[in-house]
Amino acid sequence: MKITGAEIFLESLKREGVKTLFALPGGVVLKIFDVLHQQKDINVILTRHEQGAGHMAEGYAKATGKAGVALVTSGPGMTNVITALTDAYMDSVPLVCFSGQVTTALIGNDAFQEADNVGLSRPCTKYNFLVKDVNDLAVTIKEAFYIATTGRPGPVLVDIPKDVSMNKADFKYPGSVSIRGYNPTYEGNKWQIKQAAEAIAKARKPVLYVGGGVIFSGATEELIELAELTQIPVDMTLMALGGFPGDHPLSMGMMGMHGTYWANMAVHYSDLVIAVGARFDDRVTGKVSEFCPYAKVIHIDIDPTSIRKNVHVDIPIVGDCKRVLQELIRVLKASANGDLTSLRKPWMDQIAEWKRAHPLAYEQDPQGAIKPQHLIQRLYDLTKDRDPIVSTDVGQHQMWTAQFFKLAKPRRWLTSGGLGTMGFGFPAALGAQAAFPDKLVLCVAGDGSVQMNAQELATAVVHKLPVKVFVINNRFHGMVRQWQDLFYEGRYASSFLDVYPDFVKLAEAYGAVGLRPSKVSDIDDTIREALAVNQPVVVDVPVDQYENCYPMIPAGGCNHEMILADPPELKKKQTADARVATQDGDTVLTA
Amino acid sequence: MEHIISVLVENKFGALSRVAGLFSGRGFNIESLSVAPTIDPSVSLMTVVTSGDDRIIEQIVKQLNKLIDVIKVVDLNDSEFVARETALIKVQTRAEDRAEALRITDIFRGNVIDSTATTYTIEVTGDAKKIDAILNLLQPLGIKELARTGRVAIAREPIRPVVAQPKRVART
Numbered sequence: 001m002k003i004t005g006a007e008i009f010l011e012s013l014k015r016e017g018v019k020t021l022f023a024l025p026g027g028v029v030l031k032i033f034d035v036l037h038q039q040k041d042i043n044v045i046l047t048r049h050e051q052g053a054g055h056m057a058e059g060y061a062k063a064t065g066k067a068g069v070a071l072v073t074s075g076p077g078m079t080n081v082i083t084a085l086t087d088a089y090m091d092s093v094p095l096v097c098f099s100g101q102v103t104t105a106l107i108g109n110d111a112f113q114e115a116d117n118v119g120l121s122r123p124c125t126k127y128n129f130l131v132k133d134v135n136d137l138a139v140t141i142k143e144a145f146y147i148a149t150t151g152r153p154g155p156v157l158v159d160i161p162k163d164v165s166m167n168k169a170d171f172k173y174p175g176s177v178s179i180r181g182y183n184p185t186y187e188g189n190k191w192q193i194k195q196a197a198e199a200i201a202k203a204r205k206p207v208l209y210v211g212g213g214v215i216f217s218g219a220t221e222e223l224i225e226l227a228e229l230t231q232i233p234v235d236m237t238l239m240a241l242g243g244f245p246g247d248h249p250l251s252m253g254m255m256g257m258h259g260t261y262w263a264n265m266a267v268h269y270s271d272l273v274i275a276v277g278a279r280f281d282d283r284v285t286g287k288v289s290e291f292c293p294y295a296k297v298i299h300i301d302i303d304p305t306s307i308r309k310n311v312h313v314d315i316p317i318v319g320d321c322k323r324v325l326q327e328l329i330r331v332l333k334a335s336a337n338g339d340l341t342s343l344r345k346p347w348m349d350q351i352a353e354w355k356r357a358h359p360l361a362y363e364q365d366p367q368g369a370i371k372p373q374h375l376i377q378r379l380y381d382l383t384k385d386r387d388p389i390v391s392t393d394v395g396q397h398q399m400w401t402a403q404f405f406k407l408a409k410p411r412r413w414l415t416s417g418g419l420g421t422m423g424f425g426f427p428a429a430l431g432a433q434a435a436f437p438d439k440l441v442l443c444v445a446g447d448g449s450v451q452m453n454a455q456e457l458a459t460a461v462v463h464k465l466p467v468k469v470f471v472i473n474n475r476f477h478g479m480v481r482q483w484q485d486l487f488y489e490g491r492y493a494s495s496f497l498d499v500y501p502d503f504v505k506l507a508e509a510y511g512a513v514g515l516r517p518s519k520v521s522d523i524d525d526t527i528r529e530a531l532a533v534n535q536p537v538v539v540d541v542p543v544d545q546y547e548n549c550y551p552m553i554p555a556g557g558c559n560h561e562m563i564l565a566d567p568p569e570l571k572k573k574q575t576a577d578a579r580v581a582t583q584d585g586d587t588v589l590t591a
Numbered sequence: 592m593e594h595i596i597s598v599l600v601e602n603k604f605g606a607l608s609r610v611a612g613l614f615s616g617r618g619f620n621i622e623s624l625s626v627a628p629t630i631d632p633s634v635s636l637m638t639v640v641t642s643g644d645d646r647i648i649e650q651i652v653k654q655l656n657k658l659i660d661v662i663k664v665v666d667l668n669d670s671e672f673v674a675r676e677t678a679l680i681k682v683q684t685r686a687e688d689r690a691e692a693l694r695i696t697d698i699f700r701g702n703v704i705d706s707t708a709t710t711y712t713i714e715v716t717g718d719a720k721k722i723d724a725i726l727n728l729l730q731p732l733g734i735k736e737l738a739r740t741g742r743v744a745i746a747r748e749p750i751r752p753v754v755a756q757p758k759r760v761a762r763t
Contacts, residue, residue, distance in 0.1 A: 118605060119608075122605075122608065122612055123612055123616050126659075127659045147659065179659060180601075180662055181600075181601060181658070181659050181660055181661050181662045182659045303657070304653045304656070304657070305650065305653040305654050305657050307653075308646065308649060308650075309650060
């Protein structure tokens with residue numbers, strides 16, 4: 001029996017196990033929405049902006065490990081979702097995005113709401129398809145999910161013209177696909193793994209440098225086993241947080257531009273760096289020519305292009321992190337390696353000393369302005385027993401959350417790393433909440449970034465997604481202001497946000513709950529109050545406006561040359577030269 | 592250093608722009624690019640002439656391999672190869688130059704494939720140096736138009752040592 005393209009779309013998604021679809025309709029996809037409206041297997045979440053739909057699908061994918069799915073219309077629907085696709089491409093998030101397209105006969109005619117969707121998305125997707133014939137639709141969807149979720153995951157776009165969704169064809173969903181130009185390598189080269197094991201046994205100052213690949217391949221167990229077996233301390237990238245327990249004695253926390261002092265010192269002075277599912281991003285390496293100058297480098301990654309892209313690698317191993325680590329552990333166990341704990345003791349002592357010298361610290365005056373770090377520390381203390389999922393936007397609050405929220409498990413951390421997309425956090429949290437309705441989902445946002453997708457408050461309320469949003473409100477684009485403090489002599493060009501919405505009223509306007517602690521002693525009660533409500537909550541936290549995020553490696557600087565606190569001359573700029581207009585009496589701004 | 596990279600790709604729309612987009616998006620050089628279907632009509636062969644140091648060439652090969660429409664990538668510089676390019680050259684010929692034009696064509700084993708009262712169109716095939724050389728000689732006559740194919744290349748078969756014929760054994 002022949003069914004329409006729209007019905008084939010629905011049946012194919014069901015075969016792929018899709019439960020939730022983040023979508024926003026438009027003219028050319030109405031047939032598909034009409035079919036979706038008459039079924040109950042897939043929960044359609046109507047977003048208020050296509051970018052929101054894309055980030056929600058990303059949040060869903062990061063939290064579940066399955067492909068996130070979004071559906072948008074042609075033209076502006078497509079251009080709006082581009083940011084989310086690019087974000088997913090940078091952070092290797094499995095995503096299948098369906099876009100509507102004008103009728104095949106009109107393609108190329110500059111028709112109403114027409115855009116070259118495959119052309120637009122080519123540089124920001126792992127692969128993309130334009131379906132020209134309804135008979136190809138099912139197999140294309142199968143291939144899209146296969147490509148998105150295998151190898152190094154990534155976003156795939158399927159562009160469906162209006163007539164393809166309306167034409168009829170026989171439906172037969174393929175059981176498997178094979179693409180001759182796409183054969184990811186999963187098993188690592190045995191000889192290389194043996195070389196790696198020998199290097200590990202010999203190293204005196206080794207460091208594990210782990211990235212998001214550990215989470216995508218589900219290698220947490222193997223990573224813990226390897227670290228404990230070989231007594232190697234673990235540096236995590238921003239993307240890897242939760243991939244190794246943050247409270248584990250071998251965890252050094254986050255490395256990189258705002259990483260911990262000891263994590264960066266350790267990688268700089270190590271004699272062996274074992275990179276697992278990481279790509280030597282410039283925010284991690286700092287000045288790349290002086291990254292880990294004394295170390296031999298082992299690099300395990302499923303993407304061959306990541307290896308030797310930025311740094312020289314001595315032992316490259318292409319493969320799936322989980323399988324390579326399993327084999328590596330097997331080889332290490334089979335060989336007699338002596339007492340590694342005593343071999344590594346001087347190194348562990350050195351790291352402990354670095355940690356003692358410059359711990360992550362802040363000073364909270366009980367009578368003074370709320371320090372953002374204190375809010376995040378309290379949020380961590382009060383929620384860690386509930387194993388929350390935490391999302392962030394991009395900026396100072398993101399780095400503070402990465403530093404102070406010690407995630408214990410993988411797939412609890414939703415953040416935009418590679419692209420650094422402000423506006424990512426809130427919709428991503430909604431996507432995760434849609435996947436896990438009973439879990440506690442927190443979103444730590446900045447007052448600047450949360451406004452970039454604040455319209456999704458409506459989605460949260462309508463679909464009953466009780467995300468708890470904490471707006472770290474310093475009335476600045478804080479990270480921009482911090483760079484202006486440090487590198488532009490405190491001239492705050494376009495970083496002061498001046499008029500801002502009252503976030504409590506904004507939440508209430510959408511039918512959500514708004515809360516605001518006014519002093520340090522209110523924080524715990526406000527957090528408890530937010531957690532007690534089974535509704536979306538926005539907590540507006542006015543914080544110390546001039547708090548800067550440290551340690552910091554200036555862009556292009558070396559990893560062992562960190563700025564650890566505001567330089568003394570900087571304080572002067574803040575008090576004497578800051579020129580920002582006061583808007584109302586209760587906000588204290590230095591002039 | 593210049594490298595010639597042979598790329599087998601799926602013969603479908605978008606494949607060429609994926610390869611071209613990769614080069615422009617990542618800032619790699621393309622000196623020439625030629626594409627045509629192979630004996631298997633579902634597959635096309637691209638010959639890309641590019642340049643860069645070893646690290647860049649390694650990235651180019653890896654990035655090409657990563658493209659889903661790409662089936663096989665061979666850096667021809669890893670072995671012996673032969674490369675050829677064809678040029679069609681339209682030369683302005685006054686009566687007194689026509690013999691000279693023919694002579695030059697002859698020296699380079701070219702052919703005149705079209706002729707008018709005032710022009711010859713010359714076809715010549717060879718390596719890039721040979722094409723440059725004939726252009727150099729024809730320049731004084733006046734080149735009206737030039738179309739070059741860009742290089743195509745193919746690996747040479749490894750030369751096997753000649754094995755001595757086994758001695759014939761007398762039949763019994």
